[in-house]
Amino acid sequence: MSVGLDALFSPRSIALIGASDDSTRIGGRPLKYLRGSGFAGPVYPVNPRRETVQGERAYASIVDLPTVPDLALLAVPAAATRQAVEDCASAGVKAATIFAAGFAEMGEEGKAEQARIVAAARASGLRLLGPNCLGAADAASGYYGTFSVMLDDGFLTPGPVAIVSQSGAYGSHIAQLARNRCMGIRHWITTGNECDVDVAEALRWVVERDEVKVVMTYAEGVRNRASFFEALDIARRRGIGVVMLKVGRSEAGAHAVGSHTAALAGSDVVFDAICRQYGVYRARSTAEQIDVAYALSRAGVPSGNTLGIFSMSGGLGIQMADDGDAAGLEITPMPAAAQAELKALLPYASPVNPVDATAQAMTDLPLMTRYIQVVLEQGGYDMFVAILGTTPALPSYSARLAEALEAAGDGNGIIRAVTMSAPVETVRAYEARGFLVFEDSVALTRALGALVTFRGSFARAAAATSEMPALPAPFTRTGALSEHSAKALLADAGIPFPRECLAATPDDAAAAAKAIGFPVVLKICSPDVPHKTDVGGVLVGLKDEAAVRAGAALLVERALAAVPDARVEGVLVAPMIGGGAEVIAGISIDAALGPVVMFGLGGVFVEVLKDVTFRAVPFSVEEAHRMIAETSAAVVLKGVRGATPGDIDALAETLAALSRFAAANEAGLAGVDINPIRVMPAGEGVVPLDALVLLAE
Known part of the structure; x- marks a missing residue:
C-alpha cells in the first residue's frame, strides 16, 4: 500500500494555508465546501493577515495550530509554495496539496523550482499532490480539498465510482457528467504536474478501497510504469473495472501533452495493447467513458455475452442486432418452443431475435409483458434490451409502459436495458426499476460489450494460479553483438535455434556444410553488419562444397567493401529450412x-x-x-x-x-x-x- 496517501485522499484533519475570507477565491472555496459538506474533522484556516476567515479563527502559521493536521491545502502563489512546503515538513504534516500553477509546465526554471519543493518534502516524508491540480475529494467523509466550481451545484453523492485524472479540468468535467447520469462518486482525485504522487499511485490507492467498483481514469502519460502495472493488476484481481481515456494518439496530441503537463507519452499502440493485457477498457471518447462506467456501476458484469432484443419496429431491431454484433455480442435465436409460443400469441410478429412484436404491442400492454417474459425466461440470454423509442415520453404511455416492463420480471440476473428518448424524470423512473437507460443503440451495445470484456478479464485473473518460471540470469555482455552471439544469448534464455556453425575460413565453411547437409545458407557474421541483406551478406541454396567455399569468400569480400573496418567473425553456415x-x-x-x-x-x-x-x-x-x-x-x-x-x-x-x-x-x-x-x-x-x-x- 502506498505510504501517506490516506492522509492525502481521506484526511481526518486539515489546514488551509492561504485561507481567504472570500468564499469565491481559491483560498476560500475549500473552507466553504468543507463546512458545507459537514466534514467532521478540524479545519484550520491559516492566514497571518487576518484574525478570522469566514467567521472562523485564523492562525498566523502552521506551527501555531493546536494539533498537527494530516493534510495541508496550499492555496498560495507559486512563489510562496516552497516556503509553505518547508513549513509543513518542519511541523510534521503528513501530506499537502499544491493548487498553484507555474512550475514544471512552464519550462526549465519552473522544473527546477518544482524539484526543490520535492526535495524539501522528501526530507521529512511529506507526500505532495500537484502542483497545478484541483485537489481531491472523499464524498463519504465530506472531505473536499478542492476549489473546483463543480461543487457550486452541490456535493457528490457517494457511490461505487472513483475518478482519477491527471487533468483537473477533465476530472471536474467527467464528475459533472457522471452526476448527470446519477452515478455515485466516492473518491475524486486530480494529480496535475505529479511532482510526487502520480496517476498510477492514486489509481492503486482507490482500487484498494472496498467501496470502489469502477474507476474512470484520464491519463496523458505514465511516469511510474511499475506502479501503474501493479495498480491495474490489483484492480483486475479485485474485480474493479478501470475505464481509461488516454490522450496523445496523434502526433499533434502527443505534442500538446508535453506542453501541458510535461509528461512523456509512450507509444500509443503499445499503450493500447497493455490495456488489453491488464483488462483495462480504453474509451474512445468522454461519452463512451461515461457510458461504460454507468453500465458497470449499475449492472456489474453479465454471465456471458448473449443478447436478447425486443422491439416494436423491425428496422430498429435489425439496427440493434447489427450494433450488438459489431460490439462482439451474440444475437442468438430464441429456442424453437419459445418462438412457437410467441407466434401463437401474435401470428404476424417475428419471434426469432430480435423479437419484433410490431406496433400491436403498444395497444395491448399485457401482450407486450408476455412477450418480454418469454424472452427473459426462455431465451437463455445474459443481457436483454427493449427498444422503446420515444414512446416513454408520451404522458399517456410512460407509467403504464414501465409497469408492463416491470411485470415481465427481473430475468434472474439478466442485465436489462432499454433505449429510449424521454425526459430525465422518466429515465430515472426506469433506472429505479433496474434498467440501464440509453438513447443510442451504438452507445448501449458498446457499453454491454465492455461489460463482457471486463467479465473475461476478471475471470482470467481469478483463474490465474500458476507461477511463471523464474527470470533468467541477466547477461553481462557489452558492445555490439553479431548474429551468432545474439543467438547464443537468446538460446540461453530458452529460445530454440536450429543447428548452425560459425566458420572462420572458406574450408571450415565447406566442412560445416557437409556435416549439416546440403543445401545450406551462408551469412556474414559481424557485429558491425547488423543488416546483412543490405550488403549482399546472405547466400541461399548452396548445394556443394565448392559453392560454399566460393560463397564464403564472396561474403567476406562484400562485407569489407561495404564496411571496411568491420569486425568479421566469419561466416554462419545454416541448414535451408522451409515450410511453416x-x-x-x-x-x-x-x-x-x-x-x-x-x-x-x-x-x-x-x-x-x-x-x-x-x-x-x-x-x-x-x-x-x-x-x-x-x-x-x-x-x-x-x-x-x-x-x-x-x-x-x-x-x-x-x-x-x-x-x-x-x-x-x-x-x-x-x-x-x-x-x-x-x-x-x-x-x-x-x-x-x-x-x-x-x-x-
Whole structure:
C-alpha cells in the first residue's frame, strides 16, 4: 500500500494555508465546501493577515495550530509554495496539496523550482499532490480539498465510482457528467504536474478501497510504469473495472501533452495493447467513458455475452442486432418452443431475435409483458434490451409502459436495458426499476460489450494460479553483438535455434556444410553488419562444397567493401529450412512503459500491414496465446484452406521466454528482432532463423 496517501485522499484533519475570507477565491472555496459538506474533522484556516476567515479563527502559521493536521491545502502563489512546503515538513504534516500553477509546465526554471519543493518534502516524508491540480475529494467523509466550481451545484453523492485524472479540468468535467447520469462518486482525485504522487499511485490507492467498483481514469502519460502495472493488476484481481481515456494518439496530441503537463507519452499502440493485457477498457471518447462506467456501476458484469432484443419496429431491431454484433455480442435465436409460443400469441410478429412484436404491442400492454417474459425466461440470454423509442415520453404511455416492463420480471440476473428518448424524470423512473437507460443503440451495445470484456478479464485473473518460471540470469555482455552471439544469448534464455556453425575460413565453411547437409545458407557474421541483406551478406541454396567455399569468400569480400573496418567473425553456415508460417517477434523499449515484446506476421506483412501487437514483460504462456490471437497470424496459424495448423503452443512458449529475457535484461537492451520465426506444423515446434540484439549504450 502506498505510504501517506490516506492522509492525502481521506484526511481526518486539515489546514488551509492561504485561507481567504472570500468564499469565491481559491483560498476560500475549500473552507466553504468543507463546512458545507459537514466534514467532521478540524479545519484550520491559516492566514497571518487576518484574525478570522469566514467567521472562523485564523492562525498566523502552521506551527501555531493546536494539533498537527494530516493534510495541508496550499492555496498560495507559486512563489510562496516552497516556503509553505518547508513549513509543513518542519511541523510534521503528513501530506499537502499544491493548487498553484507555474512550475514544471512552464519550462526549465519552473522544473527546477518544482524539484526543490520535492526535495524539501522528501526530507521529512511529506507526500505532495500537484502542483497545478484541483485537489481531491472523499464524498463519504465530506472531505473536499478542492476549489473546483463543480461543487457550486452541490456535493457528490457517494457511490461505487472513483475518478482519477491527471487533468483537473477533465476530472471536474467527467464528475459533472457522471452526476448527470446519477452515478455515485466516492473518491475524486486530480494529480496535475505529479511532482510526487502520480496517476498510477492514486489509481492503486482507490482500487484498494472496498467501496470502489469502477474507476474512470484520464491519463496523458505514465511516469511510474511499475506502479501503474501493479495498480491495474490489483484492480483486475479485485474485480474493479478501470475505464481509461488516454490522450496523445496523434502526433499533434502527443505534442500538446508535453506542453501541458510535461509528461512523456509512450507509444500509443503499445499503450493500447497493455490495456488489453491488464483488462483495462480504453474509451474512445468522454461519452463512451461515461457510458461504460454507468453500465458497470449499475449492472456489474453479465454471465456471458448473449443478447436478447425486443422491439416494436423491425428496422430498429435489425439496427440493434447489427450494433450488438459489431460490439462482439451474440444475437442468438430464441429456442424453437419459445418462438412457437410467441407466434401463437401474435401470428404476424417475428419471434426469432430480435423479437419484433410490431406496433400491436403498444395497444395491448399485457401482450407486450408476455412477450418480454418469454424472452427473459426462455431465451437463455445474459443481457436483454427493449427498444422503446420515444414512446416513454408520451404522458399517456410512460407509467403504464414501465409497469408492463416491470411485470415481465427481473430475468434472474439478466442485465436489462432499454433505449429510449424521454425526459430525465422518466429515465430515472426506469433506472429505479433496474434498467440501464440509453438513447443510442451504438452507445448501449458498446457499453454491454465492455461489460463482457471486463467479465473475461476478471475471470482470467481469478483463474490465474500458476507461477511463471523464474527470470533468467541477466547477461553481462557489452558492445555490439553479431548474429551468432545474439543467438547464443537468446538460446540461453530458452529460445530454440536450429543447428548452425560459425566458420572462420572458406574450408571450415565447406566442412560445416557437409556435416549439416546440403543445401545450406551462408551469412556474414559481424557485429558491425547488423543488416546483412543490405550488403549482399546472405547466400541461399548452396548445394556443394565448392559453392560454399566460393560463397564464403564472396561474403567476406562484400562485407569489407561495404564496411571496411568491420569486425568479421566469419561466416554462419545454416541448414535451408522451409515450410511453416513466417512470424516476427522482438523486444522494444518504450519510453514510458519500458520493455515490451512485439509479435506479428513476418516477411512483407509486418512492413505493409503493421499487424502487430505488444505486451509488457514478463507475461505467462496463457497471455502469449491471447497476444497471438489478437493478430492476423492467428488465422494463418490455425490453418487456411485446409493447411496444417501451426504449433501455436510452441510459439506461445517462445514468446513467454522472450518476455522473461526482456524483463531480466531491461537495463542492457536497446532492442531485439527475431525475424523470421518459422512456425512449423503442430507438434513440430518453431524455428527462429535470424536474430538481432541491440545493446543499450
